[in-house]
Amino acid sequence: MVKVAILGFGVVGSGVAEVLTGQGDGLHKKADELIELKYILDVRQFPDSPFAGCFVQDFSVIENDPEVDVVVETIGGVGAALDFTERALQAGKSVVTSNKELVATHGPRLLAMAAEHQVVYLFEASVGGGIPILRPLSDCMAANDILEICGILNGTANYIFTRMVQDGIPFAQALKGAQANGYAEQNPTADVEGHDTCRKLCILSSIAFGWHLQPQQVPTKGITQITLEDAAYAAACGRRIKLLGRAIAEEDGRICAYVEPHFVSLENPLAGVEDVFNAITVKGTATGDVMFYGRGAGKLPTASAVVADVIAAARQLERASYRPWQPNRPECIVSPEELATQWYVRLAQGELTGERLTIDQGQKGESGWLTPAMTKPALEKALAGKDVLAVIRVLD
Numbered sequence: 001m002v003k004v005a006i007l008g009f010g011v012v013g014s015g016v017a018e019v020l021t022g023q024g025d026g027l028h029k030k031a032d033e034l035i036e037l038k039y040i041l042d043v044r045q046f047p048d049s050p051f052a053g054c055f056v057q058d059f060s061v062i063e064n065d066p067e068v069d070v071v072v073e074t075i076g077g078v079g080a081a082l083d084f085t086e087r088a089l090q091a092g093k094s095v096v097t098s099n100k101e102l103v104a105t106h107g108p109r110l111l112a113m114a115a116e117h118q119v120v121y122l123f124e125a126s127v128g129g130g131i132p133i134l135r136p137l138s139d140c141m142a143a144n145d146i147l148e149i150c151g152i153l154n155g156t157a158n159y160i161f162t163r164m165v166q167d168g169i170p171f172a173q174a175l176k177g178a179q180a181n182g183y184a185e186q187n188p189t190a191d192v193e194g195h196d197t198c199r200k201l202c203i204l205s206s207i208a209f210g211w212h213l214q215p216q217q218v219p220t221k222g223i224t225q226i227t228l229e230d231a232a233y234a235a236a237c238g239r240r241i242k243l244l245g246r247a248i249a250e251e252d253g254r255i256c257a258y259v260e261p262h263f264v265s266l267e268n269p270l271a272g273v274e275d276v277f278n279a280i281t282v283k284g285t286a287t288g289d290v291m292f293y294g295r296g297a298g299k300l301p302t303a304s305a306v307v308a309d310v311i312a313a314a315r316q317l318e319r320a321s322y323r324p325w326q327p328n329r330p331e332c333i334v335s336p337e338e339l340a341t342q343w344y345v346r347l348a349q350g351e352l353t354g355e356r357l358t359i360d361q362g363q364k365g366e367s368g369w370l371t372p373a374m375t376k377p378a379l380e381k382a383l384a385g386k387d388v389l390a391v392i393r394v395l396d
């Protein structure tokens with residue numbers, strides 16, 4: 001019997017408790033002979049919870065209990081979550097998490113610490129919610145060199161933009177819907193400014209390329225500046241706007257990674273990914289494009305990925321672990337400024353070389369344009385002196 005402690009009883013932590021004990025969607029059936037929930041750590045009291053008897057407020061109870069084999073960290077952030085993760089690993093307990101900020105920032109050290117103590121540190125739920133992506137990328141695609149990762153990695157941002165475009169509701173109202181559904185981070189700035197996508201891209205890249213790509217090395221732009229007019233111009237040229245995380249391997253092995261909204265052609269399956277859904281395209285040397293799709297956030301999809309890792313930790317400790325990540329390689333990072341693509345530009349007035357786009361609801365004097373393929377510095381030169389309202393990269 002493997003005994004589990006959950007740290008944090010928020011959306012994900014409570015979902016893990018439900019699924020583990022059979023109060024969720026029945027996934028527990030594969031684990032119930034193996035796994036028992038012993039503790040839940042939270043500073044709050046939950047006297048009416050069916051798990052009321054499991055609550056503790058002092059992490060040392062879990063740390064010092066030799067019966068606890070697996071600790072599930074769903075606190076989030078890099079404060080207490082880091083401290084408790086290190087202490088759990090040092091106490092010889094495997095740790096499973098959905099905490100992308102912690103993995104993206106401290107992943108290599110925590111993986112090494114887990115290996116040193118002959119336990120595992122697993123984080124399938126940190127990317128893509130309920131989508132199986134990290135183990136397939138790490139194991140099932142192991143025969144490939146990865147050429148590119150391109151994905152919609154934040155359910156909240158995708159939900160907000162889908163609701164704004166389809167229902168015509170304002171940004172703030174769409175964000176409230178994402179929060180009510182349990183999709184958004186405690187501070188939703190990370191969702192809408194692209195930082196959450198950036199952390200997930202770093203985790204995917206570190207697994208795919210074998211060395212630690214750090215969030216501060218990835219230029220990141222979110223969705224807060226995008227308007228419904230931009231969405232109308234996208235529709236006018238057969239495209240949709242999607243916030244994408246992209247990591248491209250150059251022929252010399254350097255990596256170009258960035259997070260930005262893109263115009264995505266309706267012919268690309270990423271354009272049809274709506275609401276809370278995420279999708280990740282991985283291009284391998286042998287496989288070509290492989291696509292992963294599913295619910296990218298939410299209580300039970302995320303709990304599903306966490307509980308799968310708990311089962312993996314319980315069943316086969318060594319085989320479950322990810323390959324260690326080598327240290328960061330700053331010399332292997334290429335700026336996206338040099339990536340030549342088409343661009344969408346909205347001008348307050350004036351003209352531009354390229355294809356002119358027209359929409360019914362356009363403001364007087366404004367115009368939308370698709371430029372020829374060019375780098376960012378070349379675009380900036382072409383836009384010098386013009387009254388520019390919006391610039392969005394076009395996915396090739």
Ligand code: HSE
Pocket residue numbers: 126128129153154155156157183184185191196296297298
């Ligand atoms: N806030 C995240 C999202 C949760 O919306 O994608 C899942 O990582």
